[in-house]
Amino acid sequence: MTDTALPLVKAPAAPGRERWLAVALAAPALLILLALFALPLAKLLAASVAGPDGPTLAEYAKLLGTPYYLGVIWNSVRLALLTTGIALVIGYPAAFALARARGAVRSALLACLFLPLAASVIVKAFAWTILLRSDGLVNETLLALGLIDAPIRMIFTETALIVGSVNIFLPFMILPIYTVVAQLDPRLMEAAATLGAAPAEAFVRVVVPLTVPGVVAGVALVFSLAVSAYVVPTLLIGERYPTLSTTIAKAYLLARQPTFGAAAGVVLLVIAVATVALSTRLARLGGAR
Amino acid sequence: MSQEPIDAASHLVVRQASKRYGATTVLDRVDLAIRRGELVTLLGPSGCGKTTLLRLIAGLALPDAGTVAIAGRDVTRVPPHRRNVGVVFQNYALFPHLSVAGNVAFGLTVRRRPKADIARAVDKALALVHLDHLAARPISALSGGQQQRVALARALAVEPDVLLFDEALSALDRKLREEMQGEMRRILRDINATAIFVTHDQDEALTMSDRVAVMNGGRIEQLAEPRLIYQRPASLFTLNFVGLSTRISGTVVACDGGIVQVDTKVGRLAATGRFLAGSQVVVATRPEHLRPAAGATGNAVSGRVRAVVFQGSRSLVEVGAGGETLLAELPGQEAALLAPDAEIRLAWPVSETFAFPAPEMAA
Numbered sequence: 104m105t106d107t108a109l110p111l112v113k114a115p116a117a118p119g120r121e122r123w124l125a126v127a128l129a130a131p132a133l134l135i136l137l138a139l140f141a142l143p144l145a146k147l148l149a150a151s152v153a154g155p156d157g158p159t160l161a162e163y164a165k166l167l168g169t170p171y172y173l174g175v176i177w178n179s180v181r182l183a184l185l186t187t188g189i190a191l192v193i194g195y196p197a198a199f200a201l202a203r204a205r206g207a208v209r210s211a212l213l214a215c216l217f218l219p220l221a222a223s224v225i226v227k228a229f230a231w232t233i234l235l236r237s238d239g240l241v242n243e244t245l246l247a248l249g250l251i252d253a254p255i256r257m258i259f260t261e262t263a264l265i266v267g268s269v270n271i272f273l274p275f276m277i278l279p280i281y282t283v284v285a286q287l288d289p290r291l292m293e294a295a296a297t298l299g300a301a302p303a304e305a306f307v308r309v310v311v312p313l314t315v316p317g318v319v320a321g322v323a324l325v326f327s328l329a330v331s332a333y334v335v336p337t338l339l340i341g342e343r344y345p346t347l348s349t350t351i352a353k354a355y356l357l358a359r360q361p362t363f364g365a366a367a368g369v370v371l372l373v374i375a376v377a378t379v380a381l382s383t384r385l386a387r388l389g390g391a392r
Numbered sequence: 393m394s395q396e397p398i399d400a401a402s403h404l405v406v407r408q409a410s411k412r413y414g415a416t417t418v419l420d421r422v423d424l425a426i427r428r429g430e431l432v433t434l435l436g437p438s439g440c441g442k443t444t445l446l447r448l449i450a451g452l453a454l455p456d457a458g459t460v461a462i463a464g465r466d467v468t469r470v471p472p473h474r475r476n477v478g479v480v481f482q483n484y485a486l487f488p489h490l491s492v493a494g495n496v497a498f499g500l501t502v503r504r505r506p507k508a509d510i511a512r513a514v515d516k517a518l519a520l521v522h523l524d525h526l527a528a529r530p531i532s533a534l535s536g537g538q539q540q541r542v543a544l545a546r547a548l549a550v551e552p553d554v555l556l557f558d559e560a561l562s563a564l565d566r567k568l569r570e571e572m573q574g575e576m577r578r579i580l581r582d583i584n585a586t587a588i589f590v591t592h593d594q595d596e597a598l599t600m601s602d603r604v605a606v607m608n609g610g611r612i613e614q615l616a617e618p619r620l621i622y623q624r625p626a627s628l629f630t631l632n633f634v635g636l637s638t639r640i641s642g643t644v645v646a647c648d649g650g651i652v653q654v655d656t657k658v659g660r661l662a663a664t665g666r667f668l669a670g671s672q673v674v675v676a677t678r679p680e681h682l683r684p685a686a687g688a689t690g691n692a693v694s695g696r697v698r699a700v701v702f703q704g705s706r707s708l709v710e711v712g713a714g715g716e717t718l719l720a721e722l723p724g725q726e727a728a729l730l731a732p733d734a735e736i737r738l739a740w741p742v743s744e745t746f747a748f749p750a751p752e753m754a755a
């Protein structure tokens with residue numbers, strides 16, 4: 104501004120003030136995050152490069168250079184990818200069913216979704232081991248129906264792992280999608296129809312883009328939960344399928360290799376954060392606003 | 393009431409259409425026949441079923457009984473996307489994930505038109521509603537009136553056979569609205585689309601349309617040219633809903649050759665109508681027919697001036713007489729001479745006086 108500017112012209116409501124208000128409002132959350140998250144993270148990073156003769160990347164080299172550990176990383180990613188993919192395929196239509204349901208049906212469906220969240224992951228994983236073991240409910244039923252002659256091996260297989268994992272993390276896919284679907288204006292579908300779009304085309308051109316934010320949230324949630332899951336692989340498949348999280352636990356608890364454990368933890372974190380960032384990015388490129 | 397016979401030339405025909413939601417009957421055996429290229433306005437109080445009737449025609453709701461036919465084809469069960477009926481929704485229903493241009497292009501994109509054609513049609517439609525400069529804007533960054541114009545452009549761009557406007561101009565200021573009314577008449581003529589225009593604005597209904605349909609409680613009370621709706625209302629409801637009027641209730645004492653003599657609190661009045669002696673009726677006329685008069689041809693009533701409402705070149709004079717109220721529209725100079733509480737005698741011709749059955753007392 105110059106000196107000739109009219110004194111009556113006011114600057115637009117001081118942006119500095121608004122920014123300070125935002126900082127003030129976020130302060131409590133920021134402090135908690137800083138104390139509970141940033142500090143331990145810094146310690147973790149420091150621990151992961153700690154060597155007897157100063158900082159070293161040796162543990163990272165071991166993780167990223169040994170076929171065995173690359174396999175472990177892949178196991179974690181594979182578990183997360185499969186869980187996320189299957190949960191999305193099941194959860195997307197389920198979210199619509201939930202949003203369309205009315206009255207008692209809706210309450211019942213919401214209860215089905217929320218109640219499992221009240222039970223601990225350990226309980227749910229154990230429930231699956233009970234269902235799937237050779238004298239478990241599933242085998243007994245199949246035997247009784249005469250569909251099989253001998254119990255099939257279900258527990259400690261990858262199938263069991265994926266089934267259990269999808270089951271346990273599914274609500275985290277459905278809820279964010281449901282939230283978005285419930286807010287969709289049904290008039291938009293009607294408008295699309297009067298403009299000549301058949302239901303399937305209207306769905307693809309209107310509903311899908313508008314539900315992208317929910318899908319991104321669900322994918323990010325389920326992926327980061329599944330990639331770092333510990334109880335689920337431990338109870339449902341065990342030693343045969345080492346993941347990053349079980350490896351970290353072993354490094355700390357059994358092998359006493361805290362530097363290696365810390366490095367594996369950092370790798371896990373990077374994968375989770377990268378996925379969240381990537382999916383948000385893809386969603387934006389996909390045209391969702 | 394005075395429905396025209398459904399002729400073969402009609403482009404859009406709704407026959408005996410009924411719709412109920414639970415216990416409420418929202419549409420009650422509605423008949424409507426509109427010629428190709430005609431513009432009909434639906435006028436009626438809130439909740440009388442206007443939107444519901446449009447939804448039936450667009451295929452967004454199924455009638456419980458009755459049929460909808462377009463160009464001689466029964467479309468009652470044809471889904472909306474195969475009807476080529478455009479709708480401008482009361483709440484716009486714009487696609488929030490698309491830009492202004494994306495919204496307008498939608499109908500053409502799903503019709504798989506070549507890209508160049510789409511771009512040209514979008515430019516044309518946006519120019520019509522004066523929004524060409526906002527083509528790239530996201531919908532969330534538009535004012536209400538701008539959104540309404542995008543909705544108009546979106547519906548017009550596909551050049552449908554039938555266009556339904558649900559209060560499509562309500563969010564615009566007077567000047568823009570009048571401009572749009574003119575534009576839309578022109579566009580509709582160009583694409584020869586049959587159009588129904590829902591509005592709460594009587595002036596809009598009377599100035600824009602070829603015919604006006606007055607709706608009340610799920611029924612069409614009258615479908616006629618604007619002039620007839622105003623000058624020859626078919627029911628007390630239409631008389632009341634469109635324009636101003638003087639209404640005086642009384643009892644028929646004689647009927648002769650389509651003229652009834654009615655005893656009222658302000659004396660005996662004559663009116664056109666056929667009723668049995670003893671019937672309860674309401675005698676009505678429009679304010680522009682009342683003149684200050686000394687002579688006594690036709691009906692005449694004496695009273696006192698209650699109020700004079702200045703309306704520019706003319707004034708509306710409210711006269712109290714025997715507990716009834718008379719409304720007279722007088723030229724400015726004449727009305728200026730009237731002092732409040734002055735004695736005045738008003739007369740009006742019998743040919744402009746109508747008798748309607750008195751509304752039944754609520755049980």
Ligand SMILES: Nc1ncnc2c1ncn2[C@@H]1O[C@H](COP(=O)(O)OP(=O)(O)OP(=O)(O)O)[C@@H](O)[C@H]1O
Pocket residue numbers: 413418436437438439440441442443444445482
């Ligand atoms: N889906 C529905 N379920 C139940 N009742 C409905 C439904 N849609 C409309 N109605 C009722 O039907 C009646 C007519 O509604 P409609 O929307 O057709 O009125 P309208 O004439 O368009 O009114 P307005 O001028 O206020 O827009 C109203 O009483 C309304 O409450």
Ligand SMILES: [Mg+2]
Pocket residue numbers: 442443444482558
């Ligand atoms: Mg309406």
